[in-house]
Each structure stands twice: as structure tokens, then as C-alpha cells.
Amino acid sequence: MSKTNIKFLKKHCRTFLYSTLILSTSLAFAKDxxxxxxxxxxxxxxxxxxxRPLNANLNTLPPAITVNFQANTDANNNTTWQWNLKNTSKLNYNNLRITGLIDVDIDAPSNTFFNEYGSLLxxxxxxxxxxxxxxEISEPGYLKGDLITRASHGSLRNISAYGDTSTTDDPAMALSIDIGNLRAGQEIIAVATLAENSTIGLTQQDNLTNPKAFFNFYAKKGFFDRAYPDMVQGGLLTTGSAIKEGNVWVWGFRGSSxxxxxxxxxxxxxxxAKVNSLTNIIGLTGGAYHLIALDNEGNVYGWGQSGYGETGCKPTQSIYVSMPxxxxxxxxxxxxxxxxxxxxxxxxQVWTWGHNLYGQLGNGGNKNSQIPIAVNLKGEKARLIGGAYEGAFAVTEEGHVWAWGDNEASGLGFQGSNYGVQRIIRTPTRVPKLDQYADRMTYIAGGNGWGEALLDDGTVIGWGLHASLGQGTTKTNISSPEPVIVMKNVAQLYARYVGSIALTEDGKIYTWGQTGGSAFPMIYGAFPTLRTPHANDPVVSVGGGKEHVFYQTESGAMYGVGYNDLYKIDQTKCCAPIIxxxxxxxxxxx
Structure with a gap:
């Protein structure tokens, strides 16, 4: 990816950023x-x-770990530093701990160098x-002894009695966070703040004057947008597709362009075969028989079956679009x-196109559209979107979740009808029961009568049909708009049709959902069920469709599980037994 393209994505991606911490030169923060x-x-x-982004530009991080550094001033005129750390490789980094250390000199009148002390708030x-x-409140802030080792390895403790204002130490302060694993395609945001008034973190104070400095350090972890250079795709019924080195590859059923x-x-x-006209693709998804791709310049392409306008191509007499x-x-x-x-x-701004019988386009009508339609979220700006079976979700910067389309079985988060009975919501409507989770959502999607979201701490929540949410039932007469916890420790979630696939922080695959189809008992389960992928090759990406699962490993190998119609899994047999x-x-x- 060129520098121009990276700049485009950094400027425009509205997903969470995630980072790490660094070293700077002396910096005047406030007058004192x-x-x-x-x-x-x-x-x-x-x-x-x-x-060290500011001091000699030193960087000893591994080449596959990229760092982006920003300094800002918040609404209270406090300084904040934010570091974005991305694992751009196909390898995982395990058992990580990050430590932020700061040394502040309180330069007040009549100050002497050795009259400062610190304490934990x-x-x-x-x-x-x-x-x-x-x-840790350390010895004078020049990293004496084994402080680097001690801080970095997490054996942090208060090693001095800094409550005694007679001390002559000038303390450095360190805060340390257990990050755990940083998988391929994941990132961390670490934020350090320095304020003159606070109630959290560490405080450094001059015992002769009034100024104080308050230091805090915290982090957030998740996947950055389009996490994998090579990724499996999900959604289509009988067609397989994937991104490999920016190219789109398609196999299985290809009878509808x-x-x-x-x-x-x-x-x-x-x-x-490769789609010859597409390059630099970073996102790929599809419906029953159409595909949508996103490149690294922000262009969207559509092709395949377009009887309802689902490809988004301009009106054509044919219902098939054979070129993106x-x-x-x-x-x-x-x-x-x-x-x-x-x-x-x-x-x-959210855009929709295609089938609209069940209000999927969110424009208040029921006519299909072959061109994109702007969705009205009453002035709010979306930062996250997701498709369901016949509905959609948008999460806004204002901290709200909006939904529209078919709300059968309460699948959009409102009290709905029984499973199998349509309940149409034709315009975007706020989902009050999800607002408390909105700011923490990193993924949202759904299936037929249910929806799910992945939160930034790895928790999966779901609403609607309990048989699709891993709640211990196979019956389709139990549903609720109340969000329930499905599982935790999830790094990547794929939710579609009748069930879900999760990749955990430690590289395990779990699945759950309805069990009453051609391959459903094997793919899904009444509870989140641990699956057994190929050994000694960590899984880095998951996807799938209605009756099949795809997963990709660290070595680049790809595997399929489930119903093998039309060569979508077994490339030597048309309709082999379930795999x-x-x-x-x-x-x-x-």
C-alpha cells in the first residue's frame, strides 16, 4: 500500500484506532x-x-509493528499523547505488556530539583x-538500575515512601498494562495524559509549592480496518471468494456473473479465478449471489446477480453484471x-441499494433501487455499519444504534413478531436497549431474526432469536429484544444467516446458531462450541455463508467446512458429502 493510500485510510476510517507508548525530549507542558x-x-x-518518536527518532520495535504518534490538547487544556501500534504481519505477538513512564520537573519559583514526591491516586x-x-514511583527519572526491565516485565511496585515530604528524590512515574496477545491484524491504542487537576493515575508534587502533575495511561485493543492482507469472505450461498494480496479470487458457483x-x-x-479488473482490494463481502468490494482508495465495486439492483450498478436491461x-x-x-x-x-453518511420489500434501504418506501440511496439518521454521523438478513444497523458517533428492515423475532433490537413473521421498520429507528453499548461496538451484524455486536473488550452481545445466539435452545419460539451475553475473549466475529463464527484472542474457533439445516449441526450449536481446525497453524481469519465455514491460517492456507454444493469446498467434487x-x-x- 502506498503512502498516499495509507494516509487516506488513516484520515477517513471511522473505526477505533489502537496504540502504544513512546519516548520524547524535554517538553514544556505548562508554565510550571x-x-x-x-x-x-x-x-x-x-x-x-x-x-522514541521525538528523541533521536529511535525505534526498536519489530519491523511488522508500525507506530503512529500524535500529541493533542483536550477540552480541559490538558496534554494527551496517543500512540497507534499495528501488527501488520501474519504473525502473533503473545504475552505483551506495555509500560508508560514519565518524568516531570516542576519548575516553580524557588523550586529546587530534589524536593518532589509522588503518590498513587x-x-x-x-x-x-x-x-x-x-x-511505580521510581528513583530519579533517569532509568537507573533495572527499572526498564522491572517496568517492562510488569513487576511494578512502590519502591519508596513518597508520602514523606522530606524525601529528596525527584520521581519518575510508570503505569503498566497487561495487553495479552496482539494477533495478526490487531492494533492497540495507548493514551497518556498529563493534567494539573485529576483524580486518577499518579500524582507528582513539589513539597515547597502548589503545582502538581497528574499522569494517567490506558489502552484499547481491537482489529484495525480490513485487518488481513489475505482474508476469507463471507455471505454468498454457493460461491466462495477471498482477498489474496489485494486481488479478489472467486470459486464455486459462478452462473450469475x-x-x-x-x-x-x-x-x-x-x-x-482472479477478478482481473480489481486491484488493491481491502474489503470484500456479498449477498446471496452478488459481491461488493472496497479498494484502498475508497472505491466500491459491485458485480454478479442484480435483479433487485443489489450490485449498485446503473440501470441495465440484464439482471446480471459481469464486470465490476x-x-x-x-x-x-x-x-x-x-x-x-x-x-x-x-x-x-450511510448509503444503501438493492432490494427494499422489507425496508432494507431505510428510505420509508418499498421500491428497489439500482443506485445508492442516502440514509437519514436525523443528522447523526455513522462510524460503524452492518448488514443483517433483510435489515441493517448503523452505530453513530453520537453514541446511538439505529436499525431498519425486518424486525421479526426482535432481530433489530425492538419488540418484534414471532420468528418467520415479518415486522417491517422502513425508516432508521434508534434502538434504546443498545445505546449503552454503542460507544464500545467494533462490529455489528445479524441474520434472520437476530443481531450481534462485538465490544471492544472482546464480549459478544446478541438480541432476537435465542436459537441463533447460543443461548442453549434449538427452538425458534424464544426471542427477545433484550441484549444477552453470548461469549467473551473474542477477537473477530462473523455473524450471518442463522449463526456465528468467533475467533478468540488465543486463536480458537467457536461457533453457535441454529442446527436444523443441511450442515447446521456440524457448523453451529445450541451453545458456543469449540471447533478443531488444523493443528500447528494458527487461525487468523474466519468467514462463511449459510451452510459453510471458511477459515484461513497464519501460513496462508484456507479450509472449508460444511455443505459442499457446487465445488465451493471440495474442488474435485460437485456435491460431495458434508465436510x-x-x-x-x-x-x-x-
Whole structure:
């Protein structure tokens, strides 16, 4: 990806940013305070890494860990530093701890250098962030002895009696956070704050004068947008697709222009083929028989079956679009339902196109549209979108969740009808029961009669049909708009049709959902069920469709599990028996 493209994504992606901490030169903070040192140490328990964006531009982080540093002033005129740390490799970093250290000199009149002391106020963080679990008030702030090792490895303790104002130490202060694993495609946001009035973190004070400095450090972890250079795709019924090195590959059923190379029908037994006209693709999804792709410049392309306008291509006499057309520009997220599509642009505007019988387009009508329609969220700006079976969700910067479409079984989060009975909501409507989670959502989507969201602490919540939410029932007569906790420790979630696939922080696959279909008992379960992928090759990406699961491993291998119709899993047989775990290998070209 070019520097220009990276700049575009950093400027326009409205997903969470996540980071780490670093070292600076002396910096005048306020008239009475000078930052002598601000440091970040990253440790995996054996090695210690460091970065200094302002002091000699030193960076010892591994090459696959990228860092972006920003300094800001908040609404209270306090200084904040934010570091964005991204794991851009296909490897995982385990047992990470990050430590922020600051040394402040209180330069008040009549101040002498050795008359300062510090104390702990509290270890806490804003909602959705990870708070420090270790702290230290050190010896004078020049990293004497084994402070780097001690701080980075997390053995943090108060080593001096700084409550005694007669001390002659000038303390440095350190706060440390247990990050755990940083998987391929994940990132961390770490924030350090320095304030003159606070009730959290560490405080440094001059015993001869009034000035104080309050230091706090907290972090947030998640996946950055389009997390994997190579990723499996989900959504289609009988077609497989994936991104490999920025190219889109398609296999399985290609009888409705899914191949995207100008031919309406490509035999299902043909080997996977690349969509020749697309490059630099970072996002890929699809409905029943259409595909939507997003490139790294923010362009959206659609192709495949378009009987309802779901590809977003301009009106055509044919219901099939055999070459990708440019649907929209300046887009940062895409999604799809069964026969419609949804996108989010750089300004927070949501767009929909395709089938509208059940209110999927959110414009108050029921007519289909072959061109994108702007969705009215009553002046709010969306930062996250998601498609359901015949409905959609938008999460706004204002901290609200909006939903529209078919609310059967309370799947949109409102009290709805019984499963199998449509309850249409044709305009975006706020979902009050989800507002308390809105600011913490990093993913939202749904299926037929249910919805789910992944929160920034790895918790999955769901609403609607309990048989699809892993709540211990296989019956379809139990549903509720009340959010329930499905599972925790989830790094990546894929929710669609009748069930879900989760990849945990430690690389395990769990699935749950309805069990009454061709391959449903094998794929899903009444509770979140641990599955067994191929051994000794960590899983980095999951996806799937109505009756199949795809997963990709660290080595780049891809596997399929489930109902094998039309060569979508077993590339040597049309309609082989159901393929059980750990799955069948799928080979796509170079």
C-alpha cells in the first residue's frame, strides 16, 4: 500500500484506532511543568522494545509493528499523547505488556530539583479502555538500575515512601498494562495524559509549592480496518471468494456473473479465478449471489446477480453484471444483506441499494433501487455499519444504534413478531436497549431474526432469536429484544444467516446458531462450541455463508467446512458429502 493510500485510510476510517507508548525530549507542558521524559516500553516477557518518536527518532520495535504518534490538547487544556501500534504481519505477538513512564520537573519559583514526591491516586480508565494494573514511583527519572526491565516485565511496585515530604528524590512515574496477545491484524491504542487537576493515575508534587502533575495511561485493543492482507469472505450461498494480496479470487458457483471477468456463466468445476479488473482490494463481502468490494482508495465495486439492483450498478436491461462497476467513492466500510448492500462514506453518511420489500434501504418506501440511496439518521454521523438478513444497523458517533428492515423475532433490537413473521421498520429507528453499548461496538451484524455486536473488550452481545445466539435452545419460539451475553475473549466475529463464527484472542474457533439445516449441526450449536481446525497453524481469519465455514491460517492456507454444493469446498467434487472439521483445503492461484 502506498503512502498516499495509507494516509487516506488513516484520515477517513471511522473505526477505533489502537496504540502504544513512546519516548520524547524535554517538553514544556505548562508554565510550571516540564516533561523531562516520556517513554513507552513493550515487552513479551523476554524481549523489551522501545520507540522514541521525538528523541533521536529511535525505534526498536519489530519491523511488522508500525507506530503512529500524535500529541493533542483536550477540552480541559490538558496534554494527551496517543500512540497507534499495528501488527501488520501474519504473525502473533503473545504475552505483551506495555509500560508508560514519565518524568516531570516542576519548575516553580524557588523550586529546587530534589524536593518532589509522588503518590498513587487510582488505577482506572475511561469506559472501553484497559486500565493499568501495575504502577511505580521510581528513583530519579533517569532509568537507573533495572527499572526498564522491572517496568517492562510488569513487576511494578512502590519502591519508596513518597508520602514523606522530606524525601529528596525527584520521581519518575510508570503505569503498566497487561495487553495479552496482539494477533495478526490487531492494533492497540495507548493514551497518556498529563493534567494539573485529576483524580486518577499518579500524582507528582513539589513539597515547597502548589503545582502538581497528574499522569494517567490506558489502552484499547481491537482489529484495525480490513485487518488481513489475505482474508476469507463471507455471505454468498454457493460461491466462495477471498482477498489474496489485494486481488479478489472467486470459486464455486459462478452462473450469475460472480466471476466478474465479462462472462455470465463460468462452470462451477473450473479452478478459482482472479477478478482481473480489481486491484488493491481491502474489503470484500456479498449477498446471496452478488459481491461488493472496497479498494484502498475508497472505491466500491459491485458485480454478479442484480435483479433487485443489489450490485449498485446503473440501470441495465440484464439482471446480471459481469464486470465490476464503480458504485461509490470515498467509502470506508461496506456490508451486505441477502439481496441488498450498504456502505459508509468518509463523512459518516450511510448509503444503501438493492432490494427494499422489507425496508432494507431505510428510505420509508418499498421500491428497489439500482443506485445508492442516502440514509437519514436525523443528522447523526455513522462510524460503524452492518448488514443483517433483510435489515441493517448503523452505530453513530453520537453514541446511538439505529436499525431498519425486518424486525421479526426482535432481530433489530425492538419488540418484534414471532420468528418467520415479518415486522417491517422502513425508516432508521434508534434502538434504546443498545445505546449503552454503542460507544464500545467494533462490529455489528445479524441474520434472520437476530443481531450481534462485538465490544471492544472482546464480549459478544446478541438480541432476537435465542436459537441463533447460543443461548442453549434449538427452538425458534424464544426471542427477545433484550441484549444477552453470548461469549467473551473474542477477537473477530462473523455473524450471518442463522449463526456465528468467533475467533478468540488465543486463536480458537467457536461457533453457535441454529442446527436444523443441511450442515447446521456440524457448523453451529445450541451453545458456543469449540471447533478443531488444523493443528500447528494458527487461525487468523474466519468467514462463511449459510451452510459453510471458511477459515484461513497464519501460513496462508484456507479450509472449508460444511455443505459442499457446487465445488465451493471440495474442488474435485460437485456435491460431495458434508465436510467435517478440520475441513478441506481450498487452493487459490498466485
Amino acid at each position: 511543568l516540564t516533561v523531562e521524559r516520556l517513554s513507552l516500553f513493550v515487552s513479551d516477557g523476554s524481549s523489551v522494545y522501545e520507540s 487510582s488505577l482506572s480508565a475511561p469506559s472501553g479502555y484497559i486500565a493499568p494494573d501495575k504502577w 460472480q466471476q466478474g471477468n465479462g462472462t455470465m456463466v463460468v462452470s462451477s468445476n473450473k479452478t478459482p 462497476c464503480n458504485v461509490l467513492k470515498n467509502i470506508v466500510q461496506i456490508g451486505a444483506g441477502e439481496y441488498f448492500s450498504i456502505a459508509l462514506d468518509v463523512n459518516g 467435517n472439521w478440520p475441513g478441506k483445503g481450498i487452493t487459490i492461484g498466485k
